[in-house]
Amino acid sequence: MNMPSVDLLPIREVARLTGVTAVTLRAWERRYGLVQPHRTPKGHRLYTPDNVEQIQTIVAWLGRGVAVSHVRELLSRPNVSLDLDDSPWGEWRRGLLEGLLGFDAERADRVYNQAMSSYPMQLACERLLEPAIADLELRWNGQFGDAVERAFACTWLRARVSARIYHNNCLQPGESVLLSNLSEDSCQPGFWLLAAMLSQSGRRVELLDWSIPVAELGLVAERQPLQAMVLYGSQALTNEQLRRELPALMQQANLPVYFAGPASLIHHTGLQALGIVPTGESPCGAYAWVNQELRELS
Template identity: 35%
Template structure:
């Protein structure tokens, strides 16, 4: 397999000196106007650009990724005032869980994303497959999906209405779903123990659910991903027939007022431990504290570990 660093033509000086962008360029890249960017900084503390001697703002690639994350959360219905807490928790989890060999610069991931974006724009499935293999040879699974592949998927999704973007997103989405299914099947063949993963109806797209299945899987238990649209009312029947180690529910949408009671009723109906993961878990964790339902969060480096701790009875709920 070719050297991924060589394929990207990375050099040490490029990695040491991070590129900085003026506010007008950040606005162009993200679609967020300058007034909103300043408000996110001043009112909510969501961004921390550096300043030139004359006081002009300069944004790093990490700042741009933060802007895109904020957009993704607000698209799901999360208010801007709540986004800061979620981003801080995610950043803290990444810093605490990532070993030294996982640490890479945002600019390095951006260069991989650029190569992938070019392949997607050309609808070149062979080149996309080569890049996919190179990325997996360089980083562990959580970094591959959460830091490299899925942010680009989300960016294309948000630009879905632009000319040609719908076709590019669909091409990329189809490719990633196929690869995720392959990996889930390979993991399933390595162990008979399994955990069921189901999405709350209407709360995610299929790829988000499949990637979550990959992030939750480990050598002791594979994850069986139930189809998007799985009725909650039939989960008790499935758990009775399959007898999984646990049931994980997934949602990337803000919780409504009825959700805590819905989850509590479901936990009483099924014959295995119940947990919640995804963006919703970060938002509802305080409400579910002290119940039988565990919140696994949305950080890929921690989800599998927290699930195993919960199933072993070592995770406080």
Template identity: 35%
Template sequence: MPVITDIEPITQTGDGRDSEGLYPIREVARLTGINPVTLRAWERRYGLIEPKRTESGHRLYSVTDIGTIRRVMDWLERGVTVSKVAQLLASNTACDDPQPVANEYAEWQNRISSALAAFNEPELERLYGQVFSSYPAEVVFQGVFLPLWQQLLKTRDVFGRTSEWLLLDGFLRGRVQHRLQLQAMDARQCVVVVAMPELCHELELLVAGLLLTHSDRVVRVLAIGQPLDELSLVCDRLEPQAVVLFANHALNTAQHRRLERLAQALNCSVSLAGEAANVAQEALAGSSIGCLGSEARLMNQRLDADLKATQGS
């Protein structure tokens, strides 16, 4: 889709501002990464910003407007819907207050828990669809479903919880696998995601793979139980640009050494993701192994940087 700039000739300084310190919509789009169509929608539908207008009707944005746009972006990235952001800004709610988001997620989790307790899979399917239509994938899983899945996993000693956990686990694994199958297999980059043995569950591995998918890369998630000593054979066939090892439990000394030997044996970049990566950064600081972390945005940013560095070398 072509970018609509909506700009008229105005006297500008060298940094894109006009002489009164106002920015045209093209420059605001460049500074914030939000396209002009979305900026107009935020103004017309939700009243999130109110740019000034020239005599011919073109929009000009102040530094305050740009700050508001970035606040909106922060809320959206944390999973708040656009309509709720408008309410928060109108009531002058502090942007660093996570309570509205936490309450919103808890409401979904309560409804999902009720469906699980009744073993009502059609209702579970309906709620899953509603959550996915309201939030990006990282919020759907890391904000709503996985915390509930983890809570049920930790309380499996309570009568009935194991059955509820199994229902949710099987349901989510099926939905994530389906979404992974919808990737464009002709993407120019390939990333292989594989579990460190016995350090994560299958659902956690699948979700990590899904959250690393991107329009210009295909993610191949290898099955739980994939032998690491056969990974070089798999990579010879798939020719990935990167291999991401996933673990949600800390690596011991032997596992660290195994990971380092694996990185030396593979002809591509090797990274560690998951909770294990959050605690292994210092131990792996001097190695060629990257630590992607466990949060979706951070994982993707670091993987993107790693892939760019590999291409440039």
């Protein structure tokens, strides 16, 4: 095959630019005939700028609730009217909840893997994982059985996200984004969802999954090249953290610092006064904010 004269991008770079993983891009191509890249003599995929634009269009349609199986028809016939009610998210959410509440990791994995192979990570978090977790947290109100259900769900999510981050980090040398959980309770699904999305956006992510003195985080910035620091808190901060530890960190760390989770709403004004960017409670909203700012800074 003769290669076009335009710049061609490898699949890893396209995944970084679009937020769609290489696994998902290959699945779109094989299962649905979407985004046909050029191939090198050895079979490696190379994408044109037009391919990248088409991927961004596909992501936009998926964000509007169109099932991936219908996107090809929309691309070929822009004026076609489709029924959006067959979106898989509702069924997947029910399946994931039934798997987690039934302590059935295999069933939860089937839903998770299907969603992750067909849709971008940010969309899967927005439409599947974050709503499912919100449903679970409404259910957990101190009744008998809540503790073991919560432990199972959090352990399941941590294991899947940790594996994904480890794999992605192996492909991403250079500066890291440090994500630190300041919550007293280490079972924080929002922390892990935010970590997953930051990792999938092409950033190396390092995690500290339990609360430590905030001022000590500056040592990480001294010893490792960091692009930014994201703090996550699920409850109100202590006076010690607000008046001494966070100011000490900001004096020591010469890099952007963001604060995500419910605590970013509780202390919005105080965090801003320290030069810390509060990003809101939602992991998806926090990711969108941090990712956009880091893109502008890079």
